Amino acid sequence: MTIRDVIDIGLGNMWRMKLRTSLTLLGVVIAIGAFVSMLSLGAGMQKNVSEQFDKLGLLFTIQVSQKHQEEGGDTTKSPSLNDSVLTKMMNLPGVQLVYPFEDYQVTVSFDDTVFNTKAQALAVNALETKLFSTMQAGIPFDSDSAKQAVVTDEFIDSLKITEPDSAIGQKLIISVKVATIDSALIHIFMKDGKFLWDRLKGIRFDSLFYREYRSRVVRREFGDAVGRFIDGYLNARTTVSDTLTIVGVLNETRQRFRVQPIILPLATGERFSAAGFSGDMTDLIGALSSGQLFQSSASPTSKSYSRVTIDLKRGYSHKPVVDSIRAMGFRAFSYAEDFEEITKFFTYFDLGLGVIGLIALFVSSLGIVNTMMMSITERRREIGVLKSLGAYEREIKLMFLVESALIGSIGSVFGILLGWGISRVASAVSKIIMIKQGVDPIEVFALPWWLIAVALLLGLTVSLIAGYYPSSRAARLDPVESLRYE
Amino acid sequence: MSSSFLKTTQVCRIYTRGPQEIRAVSDVSLEIKRGEFVGIIGSSGSGKSTLLNLLAGLDQPTSGTIDFNGTDLASLSRPKLAQYRANNVGMIFQTFNLLPHRTAIENVELALYFTQIPRKKRRQSAKQTLEMLNLGDRLDHRPNALSGGEQQRVAIARALVKQPDIIFADEPTGNLDKVNAGQIAEILKRLNNDGLTIVLVTHDEHLTSKYAHRIYRMDFGSVVDQRSTEDMK
Numbered sequence: 001m002t003i004r005d006v007i008d009i010g011l012g013n014m015w016r017m018k019l020r021t022s023l024t025l026l027g028v029v030i031a032i033g034a035f036v037s038m039l040s041l042g043a044g045m046q047k048n049v050s051e052q053f054d055k056l057g058l059l060f061t062i063q064v065s066q067k068h069q070e071e072g073g074d075t076t077k078s079p080s081l082n083d084s085v086l087t088k089m090m091n092l093p094g095v096q097l098v099y100p101f102e103d104y105q106v107t108v109s110f111d112d113t114v115f116n117t118k119a120q121a122l123a124v125n126a127l128e129t130k131l132f133s134t135m136q137a138g139i140p141f142d143s144d145s146a147k148q149a150v151v152t153d154e155f156i157d158s159l160k161i162t163e164p165d166s167a168i169g170q171k172l173i174i175s176v177k178v179a180t181i182d183s184a185l186i187h188i189f190m191k192d193g194k195f196l197w198d199r200l201k202g203i204r205f206d207s208l209f210y211r212e213y214r215s216r217v218v219r220r221e222f223g224d225a226v227g228r229f230i231d232g233y234l235n236a237r238t239t240v241s242d243t244l245t246i247v248g249v250l251n252e253t254r255q256r257f258r259v260q261p262i263i264l265p266l267a268t269g270e271r272f273s274a275a276g277f278s279g280d281m282t283d284l285i286g287a288l289s290s291g292q293l294f295q296s297s298a299s300p301t302s303k304s305y306s307r308v309t310i311d312l313k314r315g316y317s318h319k320p321v322v323d324s325i326r327a328m329g330f331r332a333f334s335y336a337e338d339f340e341e342i343t344k345f346f347t348y349f350d351l352g353l354g355v356i357g358l359i360a361l362f363v364s365s366l367g368i369v370n371t372m373m374m375s376i377t378e379r380r381r382e383i384g385v386l387k388s389l390g391a392y393e394r395e396i397k398l399m400f401l402v403e404s405a406l407i408g409s410i411g412s413v414f415g416i417l418l419g420w421g422i423s424r425v426a427s428a429v430s431k432i433i434m435i436k437q438g439v440d441p442i443e444v445f446a447l448p449w450w451l452i453a454v455a456l457l458l459g460l461t462v463s464l465i466a467g468y469y470p471s472s473r474a475a476r477l478d479p480v481e482s483l484r485y486e
Numbered sequence: 487m488s489s490s491f492l493k494t495t496q497v498c499r500i501y502t503r504g505p506q507e508i509r510a511v512s513d514v515s516l517e518i519k520r521g522e523f524v525g526i527i528g529s530s531g532s533g534k535s536t537l538l539n540l541l542a543g544l545d546q547p548t549s550g551t552i553d554f555n556g557t558d559l560a561s562l563s564r565p566k567l568a569q570y571r572a573n574n575v576g577m578i579f580q581t582f583n584l585l586p587h588r589t590a591i592e593n594v595e596l597a598l599y600f601t602q603i604p605r606k607k608r609r610q611s612a613k614q615t616l617e618m619l620n621l622g623d624r625l626d627h628r629p630n631a632l633s634g635g636e637q638q639r640v641a642i643a644r645a646l647v648k649q650p651d652i653i654f655a656d657e658p659t660g661n662l663d664k665v666n667a668g669q670i671a672e673i674l675k676r677l678n679n680d681g682l683t684i685v686l687v688t689h690d691e692h693l694t695s696k697y698a699h700r701i702y703r704m705d706f707g708s709v710v711d712q713r714s715t716e717d718m719k
Contacts, residue, residue: 001599016587385583388544389644390572390600392565479544483583 001395003402010403017375024371025411027364028459032415035357036447036455037422042350044423044446049342057129058335060096060312062322064089067331079329080304089308092324094316099126100305102269103260109173110159117155119174119262121269129311137164138248145267149174150248155261164249174262175241187232188225242268361458364411365466372404372470376477383474384482393475400471401464408463412456419455420447491683492518492541492652497550497560499536499707510536511547512707518652518685518700523678525694526687528704534687535656537704541685542577542654543570572600576645580657582637584629584644590616590636591625594643601648615643619673635666642673652683659693671697 014021053059066081079085081100090098103120127140127150141148149172156167203221207213250259310325312318318336325332376383383396423445431441499511511533518524518541528534539545540552543559546567552559559570571577576597584593594612603611616625619639629637638658645653655674659667667690675697678684688694694701695715703711 002605004605005599012587381583382585385585386596386600387568388542388571388577388583389597390568390570390575392568392600394565395600480539483544483579 001391001398006395006399006402007406009399010406013375013379013403014406020371020374021407024364024367024407025414027367028361028408028411028463029415029418031357031360031364032412032455032459033418033422034360035354035458036416036419036451037426037445038353038357039350039451039454040419040423040445040447041426042346042353043448043451044427044444045349046343046346047446047448048442048444049346050339053335053339057311059318059339060314060316061129061335062310062312062318062325063101063333064308064310064325064330065306065333067329081306081308081330082304085328085330086305086308088328089310089325092321094313094321095310096313097125097129097311099123099309099311101307101309102305104176106262107175107177108262109175110170113159115158117158117262118260119149119264119269120260121264121266123266126309126311127263136249136251138168138246140248141265142247143267144265146247146265147242147244147268148247148265149244150250150263151246152250152259152261156246156249158261167246167249170246172244172246172262173241174244174264175239177239184229184232188228244268358458361462365462368404368407368463368466369470371407372400372467373473375403376400376470376474379474380477380482380485383477384479384485387477387479388483396477397471397475400474401467404463404467404471405460408459408461408466409456411463412459415459416447416452416455423447491520491555493553494537494541495551495553497537497540497547497552499533499540499545500548509707511540513550514704514707514709515550516702516709516712518683520651520683521678521681522700523675523684523698524686525698525701526685526704527689527691527694527701529689532704533707534704536707538654538656538685538687542575543567544577568600573648574651576648576650576653578638578641578645578653578655578658580660582629582634582641582661584637584640586629589626589628590621590632590640590643593629593640594647597644597648603648611647612643615647616640618646619643633666634662635669638662638666638670639673642670642677646677646682650682652685653677655684655686657688658686659688659690667693 064081086098086100089095099122101120103118105116106119107114107116123144124141135150136153138150140150151167151172153164156164159167159170161167161170203217204213208217244264250263310321312321318334322332322334322337386396386399427443427445430444434441493516495515497511497514498509501508501510514533514537526534526537536545540547540559543562546562547560550560554570554574557570559567562570584590585596588596591609591612594616595608598608598611613622613625616622619642621636621639621643624632624636624640629640632640638661642658653674658674659670662670671693674684674686678697686694686698698715700712700714702709
């Protein structure tokens, strides 16, 4: 008996018992459909996340920053993130590029509009990494010292430019108010047009012999001097300006990864940052505590960055690089580590959904058992005839197993189609909801090949398990009794 | 007629129903020669059908031996017994036992599923056998579209198509009218004349005395009488 004979017999029998077979098939179809549609949700979400990670090159990106003191019980303070450290990082195996992340508050003048926003400086090769490379329009800078800027599409919205292409070639005047130590020191001596000695006039020098008065005056004047210093540092800033041409418009998704609205070439940007601090209070405190405040910020060896981004070579694992950087005493954040956690979450998520699908499949398998048992009872005489004709027990067993497998596989195929249909409908509905809520619609369902294979394999396995007992029973039937069966 | 090729020695078949033992066949020793037409007669419940099932390899004896060409069927494994049924035995039943959802030719072809005959040749052999039994115009008819006599002829074709060594017929005329019964008996006789060994179980003594070379009479599971038609003449 060939396998084709067995399949022919199985199909013939299923065709003969159309209604019963259809009902059993329906059970399998619904179960596999539920399994597929549920897992396609998990697969779709996972696909979205991994595509986003991959699109942005996040799996090859490591963010490095200084450790804050006593962070996580670790009392050691990170060394300064300066250029020599960056060179060390650059020499680590697997590192493609190391570039600092620095941002500053800038004032933008465009036509008659003036507004404040944030800018960052970036080397041309950094702009070519995956994190930045998807441009809606234009190209990256010509050079690190070009008077050019790359902006985000959200930024051009604020310029009232609707098409990214029309932003290319537009001129922006970027101004940075920078605070210097000079202005802060001068402020101690002169504030609001009043010199220090004008204030000193108010002191009754003859009363300085009295201890209480003397300490009150010292406390007041010292406090006042500190106040003037900070005030001078923060407010009495000088302005550095440049006219830059927009050469590229970045995709807005970059916004989610702390890309600032304006990106300047590295050397051009340094002009702003080298002039002094951005005026941010935390920067001032940081500079005071690190002792950098009174150093020349223009000195390249002493220049310290708050954050550095590492772009890895493709095919290299993030782990050794992250470990080396942590060993250097820095905080390293790898998106790949995050991605591993997300993948773990999705595995559990898929497992949960899969279990629900499996329960449905278990119920449908009871239907298969029932159908096969009924079929055996009805075909008992046929089994007797086949045995009298010389059928082996294993052939009888195979006949019923194949029939069961056919129910499983046909049910799986239609179940996959049903699951796909359900996911399409759910996807369309979810997209409508997303659009209504002002969110960019994304595909939340996916039907990868592995899911189709798993569903087919599962349908087949469950049907074979379900058919095993009935087929064994059929094989063991006594031919004489079967031939007598009415 | 040549030497015996199916021989039973002290064959017993005992069924156990709870505490009760039923001796369906008791100490039967008989001999069937190649090319012989053997009749087994007896009243209902005499054990003749049980004996036939044992000889056809559908059942195995509780004790005793059934020797077929030097092989003891009683000691064969179930797969070997199935092989014996597939290659050496053709069976004809009182109730025809045709599969109702299959056509005449498909029913006949079914017997070849368990032989080594290639798929392509099966249909051709089935068609030739049915034509030989004057059923050439009934190939695609299902059993319910055939008369009782035609159904039994399809059953004979199914038994014949694999060219067995021996045909066991269990009351083949039991469900047929006199005319059809006569036709079936004639077919069996013709096949026997062509050299095929036939074992016919029936309660119709007239049939066996007309066609069989040797007749075994059974009662209460035992062979109570044995004679050849030569003796009767």
